[in-house]
Amino acid sequence: MFNHLEMASPDKILSLMGLFRDDPRPEKIDLGIGVYRDLSGHTPILACVREAEQRLLAQQDTKTYVSPVGDERFTQALTSLVFGDHEKLERMSGLQTPGGAGALRLLAGLLAQARPGGRIWVPDPTWTHHHAVFADAGLDVRVYPYLNGVTHAVDVEAMLDTLLRVQPGDVVLLHGCCHNPSGADPTPEQWRAIVDVIVQRGLFPFVDLAYQGFGEGLEQDAAATRLIARQVPEMVIAYSCSKNFGIYRERTGGAFVLGETASKAAAAKSQLAVLARLAYSMPPDHGASVVRIILEDEPLSIAWRVELATMRDKIQKARLTLADAFRKRTGGDRYGFLARHKGMFSLLGTTADDAVRLREDHAVYVVGDGRINLAGLQLGSVDRFVGAVLSQTRQ
Ligand SMILES: Cc1ncc(COP(=O)(O)O)c(C=O)c1O
CATH class of the missing domain: 3.90.1150.10 (Aspartate Aminotransferase, domain 1)
Structure with a gap:
């Protein structure tokens, strides 16, 4: 063999x-x-994580299965964290995943299912893992220019020049905030220009958001993702709690789908649940429970924000x-x-x-x-x- x-x-x-x-x-x-x-x-x-773990230990009274979509209350709390009280939330569905990398894999599978062999454009540079996971899911991975090697800033002209020639319906991978390995992020003005081109060309945004809170703050770091969500009919987001909660090994994240209608978003979620069941059946519970306990408890949530600011x-x-x-x-x-x-x-x-x-x-x-x-x-x-x-x- x-x-x-x-x-x-x-x-x-x-x-x-x-x-x-x-x-x-x-x-x-x-x-x-x-x-x-x-x-x-x-x-x-983090001290807030230790406190949540202690509460979990004291309160949890069963270890029975949860479900392929994980803990819905965790996903609900994460949805508010990422999108604020966005008016389109009813068109948004989500599920718990094993880390941001698990979300990337499920969403890549969903896109390949929706459009076999479809193209996805990733920035140059990006993480090797993006190339690997999208190619493994059967997507056709292409590259768009991102970095100006002289100024070390985003070469937004070169980026938009390429995106303006990308076929409508192609997927464009974007780093939500401070996640490009180069360290360079678009300015708010550049984000607006990028989103304009995405809307104008009918491109499909795929946001990888793994560092919310590590750039300027929780709200500022979600601004680009929220801006995109306000402007486009459909998108997907892979979210990681590994870094901002410091729970790397607990494998905690979420996959989100914005659909044209609430029922289309729900259908996409149901397909993601099938993919989850096929790959690993159900996500691990511990990290998601910890994050849920923190986000649902105001004092603990405030304590987390302070620790995040320290980092x-x-x-x-x-x-x-x-x-x-x-x-x-x-x-x-x-x-x-x-x-x-x-x-x-x-x-x-x-x-x-x-x-x-x-x-x-x-x-x-x-x-x-x-x-x-x-x-x-x-x-x-x-x-x-x-x-x-x-x-x-x-x-
Ligand atoms: C490209 C990329 N995005 C996001 C993540 C999220 O990290 P995690 O899966 O640890 O939550 C990873 C981690 O491997 C990654 O490689």
């Missing part, structure tokens, strides 16, 4: 994690894996400190984009060879495409990191 199977090529980021773990050098710096770290370099369990502020401080340190060392503003970007990631502009030398010579771990996770940077390591990058890139 397995004779012809070859070893799968290792996941680059997970391999980097292993190399970092086995590196004995005490000064090592890990900016690879995309998880938040606090001032001591630890990925903490956001720490990342923003790392950005400002790093940009400043580069400015002081170089006398120029070549790395000023680090302060302008939002969320955990930025592309430094280093090469794959630079990444190897940074790791081997300086114990600095960055992803091969030059992506760094600012949340992994400890303020005490900034000078060493800047020195390592500059010594590498000046060669």
Whole structure:
């Protein structure tokens, strides 16, 4: 049976994690894996999550099955978090999924079912996983330009130029907020222009929203998704609670469908439930229960918002400190984009060879495409990191 199977090529980021773990050098710096770290370099369990877990432990009186759509109260609470009190909510349906990645997979399957072999346009750059999951579902994955490599900002002209030529009905993948690996997000004005083109061309938006609250705030970070939802007849959204609740391993997320009518949205949800049943039957309950308890309880919800703001502020401080340190060392503003970007990631502009030398010579771990996770940077390591990058890139 397995004779012809070859070893799968290792996941680059997970391999980097292993190399970092086995590196004995005490000064090592890990900016690879995309998880938040606090001032001591630890990925903490939020106090609000601990409190919700304790309540869950005290209150839960059964472990019976829930259902392929998961906990409807969780989905309801998440819907309000993402869309606010949007007037189109009756045309919106949703279900609980195992993380944002689970939502991506189900929605990709739904789109492939609705339009076999249909095209989906993803930005360049995006996560390798987007290419993999959409191709695996049978979609035809195409790429649209996104980043201006010189300014490190969104090249909105190039992006719109391509989208204006995309066929009506094609799907366009958009990062809801601070989720592009480049670190660059469209400005509110650019979002309006993007949505205008989507409406004008009759494109189908697919929003991947995994960092609500990590950019500017919960409301601001949902603004682009809400703007799209107000303007288009149909869209889908993959949502992750992994980062903003710090519950990465609990596999908690949601898949949402905006339909032309409430009954079309309900039909799409029923198909997603079938796909869920086929893939994993039902989503894990723990993380969703924790999120539900937090979102349904006002004091706990406020406590979560405060902890989320602490994570956001720490990342923003790392950005400002790093940009400043580069400015002081170089006398120029070549790395000023680090302060302008939002969320955990930025592309430094280093090469794959630079990444190897940074790791081997300086114990600095960055992803091969030059992506760094600012949340992994400890303020005490900034000078060493800047020195390592500059010594590498000046060669
Ligand atoms: C492209 C992309 N979007 C969203 C997510 C959401 O993360 P999670 O599945 O941990 O909720 C992931 C995680 O792998 C991802 O690769």
